[in-house]
Amino acid sequence: MQQTKILLDEKDLPDHWYNVVADMPNAPAPYLGPDGNPVPPEAMMQIFPEALVMQEVSAERWIPIPQEVREALTMWHPSPLVRAHRLEKELGTPAKIYFKNESISPAGSHKPNTAVAQAYYNKEAGIKRLTTETGAGQWGCSLALAGQMFGIDVRVFMVKVSYEQKPYRRSLMQTWGAEVFPSPTDMTEAGRTILAQHPDSQGSLGISISEAVEEAAGRDDTNYALGSVLNHVLLHQTIIGLEAKKQLEMVGDYPDMIFAPCGGGSNFGGIAFPFFADKAAGKKIDLVAVEPSSCPTLTKGVYAYDFGDTIGLTPLMKMFTLGHDFMPPGIHAGGLRYHGDSALVSQLYKEGLIDAVAVPQLETFEAGVQFARTEGIVPAPESCHAIAGAIREAKRCKETGEAKTLLFNLSGHGHFDMTSYERFIAGELSNFDYPEEAIKESLQHLPNVG
Amino acid sequence: MQQTKILLDEKDLPDHWYNVVADMPNAPAPYLGPDGNPVPPEAMMQIFPEALVMQEVSAERWIPIPQEVREALTMWHPSPLVRAHRLEKELGTPAKIYFKNESISPAGSHKPNTAVAQAYYNKEAGIKRLTTETGAGQWGCSLALAGQMFGIDVRVFMVKVSYEQKPYRRSLMQTWGAEVFPSPTDMTEAGRTILAQHPDSQGSLGISISEAVEEAAGRDDTNYALGSVLNHVLLHQTIIGLEAKKQLEMVGDYPDMIFAPCGGGSNFGGIAFPFFADKAAGKKIDLVAVEPSSCPTLTKGVYAYDFGDTIGLTPLMKMFTLGHDFMPPGIHAGGLRYHGDSALVSQLYKEGLIDAVAVPQLETFEAGVQFARTEGIVPAPESCHAIAGAIREAKRCKETGEAKTLLFNLSGHGHFDMTSYERFIAGELSNFDYPEEAIKESLQHLPNVG
Incomplete structure (x- = not known):
């Protein structure tokens, strides 16, 4: 029987x-x-917390993962690597397609990989509360x-319009015990200022960041946590x-190309950077941000x-x-609606060491549906970008042999994005023109500056 | 590091x-x-198809799984067995708690385990189309x-009221390419009869079954598929x-007790029957349907x-x-709203070979939230019943040592049941009185008869 899932033991x-800073040709x-x-x-x-700030500026190649973080990660890690036999067959490509299945975390994406580390270091630093912003959730x-x-x-x-339109992710946060507030709130100066000017404000990620940062900055027992970019x-x-x-x-293979969605950069950096180490050592491999x-x-x-946020606080x-x-x-793909990108990813791209490709919305959903119909899992709209990139290349391989x-x-999976699939299947989605103006x-x- | 997930290779x-029929003291x-x-x-x-009918009446202990079905199952099987260290710690129990994680299938529950087998045998029999009913989806x-x-x-x-109220599961079916119709439809005699009497009918599982069976019975290229009971x-x-x-x-352990939700019986039979083989051979183990x-x-x-369906077609x-x-x-827990039970489960219970316990709704959601807050995964309301049963016993163990x-x-997971969690957390759910009258x-x- 052909092997589909390649599994690692927890001890691995x-x-x-x-x-990656250790292998970059120039300091960030x-x-x-x-x-x-x-x-x-x-x-x-x-x-x-100091530990995270030290990681932020570190140039050490290897940074130890605390035992408590490793134990928390075993809830879903190591995650399976899957050979997409059915997708390959459907495409009729000679290419071999593998995907790393990060959709199996309890939250349904790769994001908890950093969330548990951040929670741990804050806990160790005596912090009692973390604030953060969220859009789709x-x-x-x-x-x-x-x-x-x-x-x-x-x-x-939580951005107010999402709080009202995406009640399921809100309920998920509450099931895990978090407090969730529709932003702008009257709990912060930033929120009150916005509400005074726009009593009916539906919120924005920029406003939510301002509220979360203000609250963290104003309390000794409270810190702030960010889910990408840094x-x-x-x-x-x-x-x-x-x-x-x-x-x-384990299966005697090595990728010629890696594809990952790229919004703030943690998705791409997560899968691609460890292979960049080989590339820096001379190995041929293409790392493609999709x-x-x-956007x-x-x-x-x-x-x-440039600023990391919309209103210029960072x-x-x-x-x-x-x-x-x-x-x-x-x-x-709400997670890819970001004006900027990770400084590390940006510098590597500027220096010509990684690649990038832009894909229109309809192509990503076509790829997502084709993936769901062959490999079963309904992917998150963000993940559909990586799939679309891989499918493009697999089709090219079919032509070149x-x-x-x-x-x-x-x-991630798309269980909380079924409205998007519904609209795609009903023919109600479109590509957007490139917003040049x-x-x-x-x-x-x-x-x-700079 | 303590082991959390116990994984099997695909070759296992x-x-x-x-x-189980082979080990029952009396023929079904x-x-x-x-x-x-x-x-x-x-x-x-x-x-x-004949192959499924032969399985329905077989008394053979072991029935081979076709290679094509095994290959399809590798999409999510073998599924992880997980030691619930965090739940044990939270409960302060000396009991060891393990759970089999069937929530990782692409459809989010154990149900595809039989769906792929049924699709395979129908395909082999030259069938082009399967009809079925679904409530929640x-x-x-x-x-x-x-x-x-x-x-x-x-x-x-799909029961009309669910079709309208649960659009996400409907979209999921459509993403996988299925046709979904709000039942009653005007496509079948059964549907037309109902609509003539009740033009505004919101449907019921009984009506949907009638439509699905009628269509399967009336076409040579079409069969019917059922998700439990048989x-x-x-x-x-x-x-x-x-x-x-x-x-x-693999970890040198053996259960003293097994808990599974029980509606139509396939959830319970799936996990408990292979252990019943040992029980029939004299091993002490309690198999508890929750x-x-x-209901x-x-x-x-x-x-x-009694009839298997509401209106008496079966x-x-x-x-x-x-x-x-x-x-x-x-x-x-829509999947447990069934008037009857599997004949095999029923006979074993009648003969005192398995146990059953009934749990009120609020206790199941309390268990589900406690599980989500310790083990991460948000469980389906059906699964919450098994968790509640296990937690009751773990607490008893705490008292007895x-x-x-x-x-x-x-x-299964509860990603499509977050409305239920939202209502539970808001204090809007209640227990129902035992519907004695x-x-x-x-x-x-x-x-x-009989």
């Missing part, structure tokens, strides 16, 4: 995270303050779960690629210092950006 | 199903026609997935218990011949029943 769960560009000066690590300790759910596991309270500021978040996600590498070794063509940060953005990061006040079209080995990150406009507002 | 996937009571005479196997072949989703895997069309008659369905589910047994052996106290078939029903089965026209209260080994079937009434309508 990685005991170190891989830090520092975070800057609004004055253009580098932000000292101490400044970040107002809202992050994937990250809020992951932090709610992690907080529950480490006995730390979690307060989620170096330490990408670091925690590298268990995906580290496991996949071991699993491919982004939505209507094409890497493929159409500029490489410049330090400035050197990254590919469409401008911090660019409002991406309403695609269904190349038997490439392709690997992609199935970062809006991007041109928002790029005018880049801060003048 | 069972190659035979276990047929035959199915009867309305005239009181046994139904010949040939009569069932109008809507089922768990079974319809499983058959849609299996039909897609074996290239067989699936037509689902012997061959329970047979296909025994891979759950067979795997669990191997996995417990049912809702508002207490085993614990409060009578053992008699053969008569000797089983514990509350009366075929008993309408269970609207508990959220017994270090029993408990095993339960986590038959309604049961007394429906028991008056038992058919006068």
Whole structure:
């Protein structure tokens, strides 16, 4: 019988995270303050525990995973590596297609990989509560779960329109014991200011971040947690690629190309960085970030210092950006609607060491449905981007006859996104035109530093 | 590091199903026609393929699993056995708690275990289309997935009120390529009759069954598929218990008690029957079917011949029943709202070889939330019954100091049941009174045969 799932024992769960900074040809560009000066690590300790700030600025190649974090991860890790025999057959491709199944976490995505680490370090630092923002709810759910596991309270500021339209993810957070508030709230200065100006505000991710950061900054027992973009978040996600590498070794294989969705970058960094170590050592491998063509940060953005959030509260990061006040079209892959990208991913892309491709919405859903009908799992709209990238390449291989080995990150399932599938099947979804004018406009507002 | 997940390789996937009939002290009571005479196997072949009918009446202990079915099952099997360390710790119990995680199938429950087998045998018999009914949609989703895997069309008659209120499971079926119709439809005589009498009918499982069976009976290329109750369905589910047994052996353990939800019986039969083989050989083990106290078939029903469906189309089965026209209260565990039970489960219970316990709704949701907050996974309301049974026993062990080994079937996740959790957390759910008068009434309508 042909092998489908390649499984690792729990004892083979990685005991170190891989830090890509150690293998980058140039040191990462520092975070800057609004004055253009580098932000000292101490400044970040107002809202992050020291251990995470140290990881944020570390250049060590291997960073040990605490035993408590490894034990928490065993709830769903090591995750299966799956050979997509049925998809290959359906495509009639000579390519071999593997995917890492991160959809099996209790929260349904790869996000808890970093949430448990962040909850652990905050707990160790004596923190009693974490605040965060969430849009559609994937990250809020992951932090709610992690907080529950480490006995730390979690307060989620959920974008009001999502709070009302996505009650299931809200209920999921509450089932795991988190407090969830529709943002803007009257609990913070930021929220009250917005409500005074716009009493009917439906909220935005930018507003929710402001509320979460304000609350964390104002209380000694409270910190803030972020689900992507930052170096330490990408670091925690590298268990995906580290496991996949071991699993491919078990079947004597190695990928020619890796595909991952790319919004803030932790999905891509998680699976691709551990293979970048080989690439830096001379191995030939293509690492492909797949982004939505209507929010094409890497493929159409500029490489410049910009804010990580919409309203300009964060330090400035050197990254590919469409401008911090660019409002991406309403695609269904909510996790990829981000104006910028991880500084690490951006720098690697700028230096020509990784690749990027932009895919329109309908192609991603076509790929998702084809995947569901062959491999069973209904993928999250974000994950559909990676699938679409892999399917494009598999079809190319069919034409050229190349038997490439392709690997992609199935970062999450679509159980809470069935409305999107319903609309796609009913023919109600469309591609968005490339928002050229809006991007041109928002790029005018880049801060003048760096 | 303590071990959490006990994994089997794909090569250890069972190659035979276990047929409990071989170890029952008495042969199963035959199915009867309305005239009181046994139904010949040939009569069932109008809507089922011969291979399944032969399994339905087989007394062979081991029935080989076709290679194609095993390959289909590898999509999610062998499923993990998990040691619930965190739940044990939270309960402060000396008991060891294990659960079999069947929630990881693409459809989110154990139901596809039989759906792929049924789709395979129908495909082999040259059948082009399967019809079935579904209420909340768990079974319809499983058959849609299996039909897609074996290239067989699936037509689902979905109870109209569910079709409208549960659009996500409907979309899931459609994503897997099934046709889904709100029942009653005008496509069948049964549907048209109902609509003529009640133009605004919201449907019922009984009506949907009538439509699905009528369509299967009337077309040569079309068969019918059922998701529980029948012997061959329970047979296909025994891979759950067979795997669990191997996995417990790997850690040198054996259960003192097994808990599973019990509606139609395939959930319970799936995990418990392979251990019944040991019990029949003298081993001490308690097999506990957990049912809702508002639909207490085993614990409060009578053992008699009754119809399997509400309106009386099926053969008569000797089983514990509350009366075929008993309408269970609207508990959220839709899969357990069944008036009867598997004939095999019923006979074993009648003969005192297995146990049953009834649990009120609020206790099941309390158990589900406690499980979600310790073990991460949000369980289906049906699965919450097994968890509640195991928690009761674990608490008893805490009082007595017994270090029993408990095993339960986590038959599915609750991702499509978050409305139920939302209402529970908001304090809007209640227990139902034991529907004594309604049961007394429906028991008056038992058919006068057998």
